[in-house]
Amino acid sequence: xxxxxxxxxxxxxDLEFETVTLDGPRADEILVELVAVGVCxxxxxxxxxxxxxxxxxxxxxxxxxxxxxxGSAVTKVKPGDxxxxxFASCGECAACLAGEPAYCHSFMALNYAxxxxxxxxxxxxxxxxxxxxxxxxxxxxRHAITKERNVVLVPEEFPLELAGPLGCGIQTGAxxxxxxxxxxxxxxxxxxxxxxxxxxAVLGAVVQGCSTIIVVEPVESRRQLALSIGAxxxxxxxAGPVEEQVRAIEAxxxxxxxxxxxxxxxxxxxxxxxxxxxxxxxxxxxADPTSVLSLPLIQSIILGVTVKxxxxxxxxxxxxxxxxxxxxxxxxxxxxxxxxxxxxxQINEGIEAQHNGSAIKVxxxx
Numbered sequence: 001x002x003x004x005x006x007x008x009x010x011x012x013x014d015l016e017f018e019t020v021t022l023d024g025p026r027a028d029e030i031l032v033e034l035v036a037v038g039v040c041x042x043x044x045x046x047x048x049x050x051x052x053x054x055x056x057x058x059x060x061x062x063x064x065x066x067x068x069x070x071g072s073a074v075t076k077v078k079p080g081d082x083x084x085x086x087f088a089s090c091g092e093c094a095a096c097l098a099g100e101p102a103y104c105h106s107f108m109a110l111n112y113a114x115x116x117x118x119x120x121x122x123x124x125x126x127x128x129x130x131x132x133x134x135x136x137x138x139x140x141x142r143h144a145i146t147k148e149r150n151v152v153l154v155p156e157e158f159p160l161e162l163a164g165p166l167g168c169g170i171q172t173g174a175x176x177x178x179x180x181x182x183x184x185x186x187x188x189x190x191x192x193x194x195x196x197x198x199x200x201a202v203l204g205a206v207v208q209g210c211s212t213i214i215v216v217e218p219v220e221s222r223r224q225l226a227l228s229i230g231a232x233x234x235x236x237x238x239a240g241p242v243e244e245q246v247r248a249i250e251a252x253x254x255x256x257x258x259x260x261x262x263x264x265x266x267x268x269x270x271x272x273x274x275x276x277x278x279x280x281x282x283x284x285x286x287a288d289p290t291s292v293l294s295l296p297l298i299q300s301i302i303l304g305v306t307v308k309x310x311x312x313x314x315x316x317x318x319x320x321x322x323x324x325x326x327x328x329x330x331x332x333x334x335x336x337x338x339x340x341x342x343x344x345x346q347i348n349e350g351i352e353a354q355h356n357g358s359a360i361k362v363x364x365x366x
Contacts, residue, residue: 001021001022001024001031001143002019002020002021002022003019003020003022003141003142003143004017004018004019004020004141004142005017005018005020005058005123005130005138005140005141005142006018006058006059006060006140006141006344006347007020007056007057007058007125007130008046008047008055008056008057008058008059009055009056010055011047011048011049011055012047012048012049013047014348015047015059015140015347015348015351017345018125019125020058020123020124020125020130020141021123021124021125022122022123022143022144022145023120023122023123023145024069025069025070025071025074025145026071027071027072027073027074028071028073028074028147028148029070029071029074029145029146029147030067030069030070030071030074030077030083030145030146030147030148030150030151031067031068031069031070031143031144031145032063032065032066032067032068032083032085032137032139032143032144032145032146032151033065033066033068033142033143034063034064034065034139034141034142034143034144034366035064035065035066035160035161035365035366036063036064036065036160036161036162036163036164036341036344036363036364036365036366037060037062037063037064037139037140037164037344037363037364038062038164038165038167038168038169038361038362038363038364039062039347039350039351039354039361039362039363039364040061040062040165040168040169041169041195041197041354042061042168043059043060043061043140043351044351044354044355046059046134047059047351051112052112053112053114053131053134054114054115054131055131056125056130056131057114057130057131057132057134057138058123058130058131058132058134058138058140058141059134059138059140060134060137060138060139060140060141060144061085061087061111061134061135061136061137061138061139061167061168062085062139062164062165062166062167062168062169062363063084063085063137063139063144063146063164063167064082064083064084064085064154064160064161064162064163064164064167065082065083065085065139065144065160066080066081066082066083067079067080067081067082067083067151068143074148075148076148076151076153077148077151077153081153082153082154082155082156082160082163083151083152083153083154083163084151084152084154084163084164084166084167084317084321085136085137085139085144085146085150085151085152085164085167086135086150086151086152086166086167086168086171086312086315086317086321087101087102087107087111087135087136087150087167087168087312087317088104088107088110088111088133088135088136088137088147088149088150089101089102089104089106089107089110089149090104090105090106090110091149093105093106099316099319100314100316101149101315101316101317102311102312102313102314102315102316103311107311110133110136111134111135111136112134113133114131114132114133114134115129115131115132115133116133121133122138122145123138132145133145135150135168136149136150137150139164140347140364142366150317152166152167152317152318152321152322153322154325155325155329157329158325158328158329159336161341161363161365162328162335162336162339162363163321163325164363165196165335165339165361165363166321166324166325166335167317167321168312169196169197169200169361170196170200170324170335170338170361171200171312171313171315171317171320171321171324172197172200172283172310172311172312172313172315173196173197173198173199173200173201173202173203173204173258173260173313174200174201174203174204174207174313174324174333174335175204175310175312175313175314175315175320176197176201176204176258176281176283176310176313176314177189177201177204177205177207177208177210177256177258178204178207178208178313178320179313179314179315179320180281180308180310180313180314181256181258181279181281182208183204183205183208183210183255183256184208184209185208185209185210185211186209186210186211187208187210187211187212187255187256188210188211188212188213188214188250188254188255188256188275189201189205189210189212189213189214189254189255189256189257189258190214190215190216190246190254190256190257190258190270190273191205191213191214191215191216191226191231191257191258191260192216192242192257192258192259192260192261192266192269192270193216193217193259193260193261193266193284194215194216194217194219194222194223194225194226194234194360195222195260195357195360196338196360196361197260197283198215198217198258198260199215199222199225199226199229199338199360200335200338201258201260202215202226202229202230202231203229203230203333203334203335205230206229206230206332207327207332207333211232212232212233212249212250212254213230213231213232213233214231214232214233214234214235214246214249214250214254215227215231215233215234215235216234216235216237216242216245216246216266216269217234217235217236217237218236218237218238219357220236222360223235223236225337225338225360228337229334229337233249237266237269241269242266242269242270242273243269243270243272243273246269246273247273250275252275252276253273253274253275253276253278254273254274254275254278255274255275255278255279256274256278256279256280256281257270257271257273257274257278257279257280257281258280258281258283259280259281259282259283259284260283260284261284262282262284262285262286263286264286267280267282267286271297271299271300271305271307272299274300274303274305275303276303276304276305277303277304277305277306278303278305278306279305279306279307279308280305280306280307280308281308281309281310282307282308282309282310283309283310283311338360338361339360339361339362339363340353340359340360340361340362340363341362341363341364341365342362342363342364342365343364343365344364344365344366346364347364350362350364
């Protein structure tokens with residue numbers, strides 16, 4: 001079938017609306033008509049060339065929509081079902097079988113290769129193949145081909161246009177606190193960065209019953225938003241050394257630090273703000289990965305600190321996304337306060353708004 005997609009053709013280029021041809025779904029595939037799609041930092045990083053993906057290509061990996069067609073082997077959903085679309089995993093490796101698909105042994109190939117596992121592309125245009133299957137979906141489009149493991153059913157009472165961001169950015173932040181840390185009630189946490197992932201971590205910390213929730217963010221409006229959704233403190237890094245500001249609140253340091261910045265100086269402050277046996281969670285990759293060698297690791301070893309890389313909030317989407325939807329419907333996870341909706345045909349404006357920080361989480365609506 002033919003559909004409209006926003007295609008990126010060059011590093012740092014604008015996305016161009018084009019007519020592309022999609023394959024029909026194979027036996028294990030699903031055709032989804034998109035209602036909305038979130039813009040994630042990973043989309044921006046890929047457009048900038050920081051992550052591998054073949055161009056021309058179709059990005060987008062926080063889609064939500066209606067199932068229109070299913071392959072003969074699909075049993076999880078049927079045409080007409082409402083779904084959120086999350087990351088791809090194989091379902092067969094040791095990590096997937098252990099209920100940890102975010103650490104699928106084939107994660108890079110399934111999410112970044114721009115093609116099916118057999119080397120074929122889902123999409124093409126008049127000039128040939130178009131990079132597709134980004135995170136197993138490529139949902140910067142009107143329709144997308146995905147797989148059974150990617151989709152999660154969305155209940156009728158849940159706003160479908162809000163469901164997509166639960167598939168990546170929101171579940172990454174919330175999952176870091178709720179799953180990766182499994183932060184116990186009464187524990188303390190500092191969140192470094194007040195973007196969508198960081199503020200989702202704040203929401204997760206509220207759900208977990210953390211007693212001290214500190215956000216470090218240079219933008220005043222984001223600090224105020226953090227406080228409005230449950231942070232107990234919001235500090236400006238320009239007001240003084242972050243570790244000193246944190247220890248003025250928690251004298252012995254915090255139990256958990258969650259960094260969304262990847263900035264070496266911020267990581268150093270985070271380590272110095274931890275209590276003995278604290279945990280630092282990382283989701284952002286520093287521009288210069290060797291810079292982490294300058295971190296105060298000896299001090300961390302002496303204090304028994306854990307440094308933990310976190311992918312997708314350690315989420316099993318079939319389990320965690322329904323949990324987040326239920327919390328939202330119960331009024332306990334108001335992630336909609338982070339979202340700015342824009343028409344899909346304003347995708348370049350939406351990407352720029354997210355890039356320059358004027359919007360926290362853009363959701364493009366068809």
